[in-house]
Amino acid sequence: MPRPAHAARWIVAGAVFGALAVGLGAFGTHTLRTRLSPHDLETWRTAVRYLQTHALALVGAGLFVPPHPRARRLADVAGATMVAGTILFAGAVAVLAVGGPRWLGAVAPVGGTLLIAGWIALAAAAWTSFRNGPRGSDATCPSPDGTPQDASEAPR
Template sequence: MAIPALIVTGALLAALAVGLGAFGAHGLEARLSERALATWQTAVQYQFIHALALVLIAGLWSRIDPGWGIAAALALLAGIVFFSGSLYGLALGAPRTLGAVAPIGGTLFILGWIALAIAALRQGV
């Protein structure tokens, strides 16, 4: 994954999180329960944080081990898809079995942050 692609991906996912947050607050407020809205906002929050983390990885690229940097970025990206994606689906009324996907995404987030730490340690940051 090239640095510009990582920045673009992170920036677009952050922009999407802002849009989805606004949509949840204004477009879904009258349609969803408080619990569903809270689930939606959790998805937005985690998407936004981890989108920024992708940009952070790109910014640190010259100071981290690139192999582990790629592993971190891919894990965080997959975490967004699995964790936030499943929560968006649940908030919109998808079958509750989709909730089993969220822990996979959460695990990928954890692994992504650990991979970033290893990437830094391997380069002596």
């Protein structure tokens, strides 16, 4: 099945988050290590870990293109909530680590809640896809030459 163009946005977001995580991790190790307290440095590292973890999750969400329409929508919800949650959570935690305004402490739980929702949506997408097959009861899939065939006849 060809990958829908919209799925690429989650791969791109994951790749950008991955690059940011590497850069911010290096910045923390080489620059902030001598400028932050051990507690604040660990807070910084927490932000970077969440950024790394959800970078990989977003790439996975982009690669997982379920054939079932409802599962595709759920995978998109997963990607969108993970992007928003990562920005809010990792962003707030990182800014707090370097002495940002304390009110950002109230933003991090919102981001964390969105991350949890993203993981649940991804699980629901997978469950829906595997439970309902390619298109529910209308299960067809392309043959090696691209022509539709009954899913039960597909090579395994």
